[in-house]
Amino acid sequence: MEASREQAGAADAADALGGEAALRAVGGLLGVPVHVVEDAVWRIDDDGLTVGLGWYTARGHAPAEATALAMLALWENVREERIAPERRRRAASLVSRDPAAGPLVRAVLRLQASAALLAAFPALRRPLAAATERALPADVSAEPRHLQWIIALLRAGSGARAPQRPDASVAEELRALGAIAPGVDVLRRVLAPDPGRAPLARLERALAVLLPPYARLLAADTAEHRAVPGAGGGPAEGADADPDPAPDGNGGGASADAETGAGAAEAPAPASESAGDPEAEPARPGEGRASAEGADLFAAEAAGSVQRFLETPLPAAVAASLVAPPDARTETDPGRRETPASPAAGAGDGGARGGAAGEYRRRAAELAEAIERMRRVWERVISERTGAVHALGRRPAAEGELLGLEHLVPAVVEARAGAPRPAAYLRREHRRRRRERPGSTDYALLVDRSASMRGAAARAAADAALVMLEALAGVARDVAAAEDRTGLDLDLDIRTALIVFDAAPVIVKPLSAGLDDAARRRMFAEIGDARGSTDDGAALATAAAVLGVGAGERGPGPGAGSAGRTRRRVLLLLGDGGTSDPGAAAREAAGLRAAGVELHAIGIGSDDLAVRYAPDGVRLDDPRGIAAVLEARIADGLP
Numbered sequence: 001m002e003a004s005r006e007q008a009g010a011a012d013a014a015d016a017l018g019g020e021a022a023l024r025a026v027g028g029l030l031g032v033p034v035h036v037v038e039d040a041v042w043r044i045d046d047d048g049l050t051v052g053l054g055w056y057t058a059r060g061h062a063p064a065e066a067t068a069l070a071m072l073a074l075w076e077n078v079r080e081e082r083i084a085p086e087r088r089r090r091a092a093s094l095v096s097r098d099p100a101a102g103p104l105v106r107a108v109l110r111l112q113a114s115a116a117l118l119a120a121f122p123a124l125r126r127p128l129a130a131a132t133e134r135a136l137p138a139d140v141s142a143e144p145r146h147l148q149w150i151i152a153l154l155r156a157g158s159g160a161r162a163p164q165r166p167d168a169s170v171a172e173e174l175r176a177l178g179a180i181a182p183g184v185d186v187l188r189r190v191l192a193p194d195p196g197r198a199p200l201a202r203l204e205r206a207l208a209v210l211l212p213p214y215a216r217l218l219a220a221d222t223a224e225h226r227a228v229p230g231a232g233g234g235p236a237e238g239a240d241a242d243p244d245p246a247p248d249g250n251g252g253g254a255s256a257d258a259e260t261g262a263g264a265a266e267a268p269a270p271a272s273e274s275a276g277d278p279e280a281e282p283a284r285p286g287e288g289r290a291s292a293e294g295a296d297l298f299a300a301e302a303a304g305s306v307q308r309f310l311e312t313p314l315p316a317a318v319a320a321s322l323v324a325p326p327d328a329r330t331e332t333d334p335g336r337r338e339t340p341a342s343p344a345a346g347a348g349d350g351g352a353r354g355g356a357a358g359e360y361r362r363r364a365a366e367l368a369e370a371i372e373r374m375r376r377v378w379e380r381v382i383s384e385r386t387g388a389v390h391a392l393g394r395r396p397a398a399e400g401e402l403l404g405l406e407h408l409v410p411a412v413v414e415a416r417a418g419a420p421r422p423a424a425y426l427r428r429e430h431r432r433r434r435r436e437r438p439g440s441t442d443y444a445l446l447v448d449r450s451a452s453m454r455g456a457a458a459r460a461a462a463d464a465a466l467v468m469l470e471a472l473a474g475v476a477r478d479v480a481a482a483e484d485r486t487g488l489d490l491d492l493d494i495r496t497a498l499i500v501f502d503a504a505p506v507i508v509k510p511l512s513a514g515l516d517d518a519a520r521r522r523m524f525a526e527i528g529d530a531r532g533s534t535d536d537g538a539a540l541a542t543a544a545a546v547l548g549v550g551a552g553e554r555g556p557g558p559g560a561g562s563a564g565r566t567r568r569r570v571l572l573l574l575g576d577g578g579t580s581d582p583g584a585a586a587r588e589a590a591g592l593r594a595a596g597v598e599l600h601a602i603g604i605g606s607d608d609l610a611v612r613y614a615p616d617g618v619r620l621d622d623p624r625g626i627a628a629v630l631e632a633r634i635a636d637g638l639p
Contacts, residue, residue, distance in 0.1 A: 042313045055313035068127035076113035078322045084199030105212045107150045111157035115191045129159040135309040141165040145217035173213040223314040246415045254410045385490045428580025437639045440493040441568040444543045446576030450502045450534040460623035467627040473515040501539035502532035523553035536583030549595040573601045577608030600633045
């Protein structure tokens with residue numbers, strides 16, 4: 001009844017008002033004053049919520065579309081959080097357990113919120129459909145199948161035209177969806193508001209119908225090595241796909257389990273618990289590119305249209321502040337009340353603006369120039385190994401560019417024996433360059449997170465780790481692309497590891513090629529968790545095990561790669577000085593260097609590390625320069 005009164009009041013407001021006034025009316029329904037501006041910033045302060053329509057107009061949307069999308073952002077992220085927090089928690093739990101299902105889960109949440117908004121504001125149907133038409137591609141033939149499925153659902157749910165040239169398997173899944181209940185629009189039924197069904201049950205019913213086709217299409221894409229949104233496996237196909245196609249339109253045919261949230265609650269489970277958990281089976285030392293940790297974040301977002309459409313300008317922190325009571329908001333600066341994004345919040349929602357994933361994406365975008373600069377350091381090596389050397393061959397031939405003096409005697413013998421064209425010449429050939437040093441390299445970054453590493457130093461260390469790991473993951477992709485293009489084995493297998501330490505070390509990213517979202521989510525949280533003392537000796541011992549130095553069965557052996565090749569091993573230690581056991585640190589450092597590991601130390605504002613790890617130690621007073629020092633160390637040791 002309360003929801004019906006709310007919708008009736010909203011519909012009256014929509015009929016009487018338009019544009020900015022409609023946004024203010026939505027704010028009134030949500031209990032927060034709304035101020036509309038033309039820039040792209042959304043924020044909450046003592047005066048209410050500032051809505052920046054420029055976030056949408058900068059993406060090419062017309063003013064009416066921008067207003068409609070802004071209202072949808074409020075409806076989806078504030079109203080839904082207030083009236084159905086258990087639905088949001090279940091969605092976050094599903095995405096955390098099975099990251100690959102994330103785009104579909106977020107699309108369903110968006111579509112259900114859109115259906116509820118249109119029930120309250122029917123006049124928004126046309127601008128929302130136009131915004132969808134503008135944001136999503138019409139021709140989906142170039143997209144992976146699972147994203148074609150999402151695009152088709154988003155277009156159908158918003159009233160936009162169906163996508164063109166979908167894959168045959170996607171078209172078949174769409175036909176199968178329509179055949180579940182002849183004469184009933186199943187998609188509309190599972191997305192539409194239903195006062196007789198709890199929000200959580202509506203989410204579960206929609207996922208039970210829409211997630212199995214998505215999982216099948218995702219599995220087909222994965223088999224063909226197309227970009228996938230996460231490292232987890234697809235959900236099980238055995239979910240109860242009861243769309244409740246009762247002709248009376250009120251959802252009366254629902255099962256008791258669906259009504260109470262049982263039964264269907266567990267329907268969209270991953271194919272296996274370990275496959276759905278990106279941290280369940282970490283990569284092992286010795287793994288190469290073929291068994292890298294998981295789908296690469298940026299490769300997985302190749303279909304940027306879906307990602308952008310599912311984005312929201314309303315930061316998770318602002319949405320949480322609107323939902324929370326006023327006294328629960330955190331003071332961040334004078335005159336402004338805003339809940340800051342926590343690095344640990346929202347880790348399971350890769351598409352959200354807030355939380356660990358959102359913060360990581362923001363920092364990665366801001367540090368893109370530094371990432372590319374470090375990535376380009378390896379370009380020379382790749383170019384040299386793919387380039388050919390023009391040189392004279394060693395075998396004599398009947399024709400060539402130069403007379404081979406050392407072959408004159410055999411040529412004379414051949415001539416006297418009656419050979420019409422003795423082999424006396426050398427030809428120019430294209431040969432691969434000789435490799436003076438091994439190119440395959442293991443990099444291990446050790447970051448001190450003891451109690452003294454707080455504030456600017458910790459933030460700079462996290463940024464430097466992001467730059468280094470993303471850049472070297474990019475190098476690994478560059479090497480793979482060069483090898484595919486030339487058909488050569490460049491012997492440039494790049495692996496990375498990240499270890500943080502205080503009184504005890506923690507392996508955030510085991511030694512492996514690439515970089516997965518699980519490591520990205522942990523990186524900032526672990527580095528920023530400053531506490532305890534500094535035991536760099538224990539950290540070095542852990543790094544030795546990770547790099548396979550004297551590890552026996554734990555690693556590939558000193559300097560050996562997975563194929564028995566010699567590898568370079570580089571250890572980079574970052575901290576602000578001090579140690580709880582200098583003797584142990586000295587012994588471990590000596591053992592690493594004796595095994596051929598290149599050990600470099602960067603001391604922030606202290607000479608301690610520079611002296612203790614001389615001659616390869618350096619003092620750095622401004623922590624903002626950490627990434628540049630790491631880049632220089634990587635460049636100095638290139639093969």
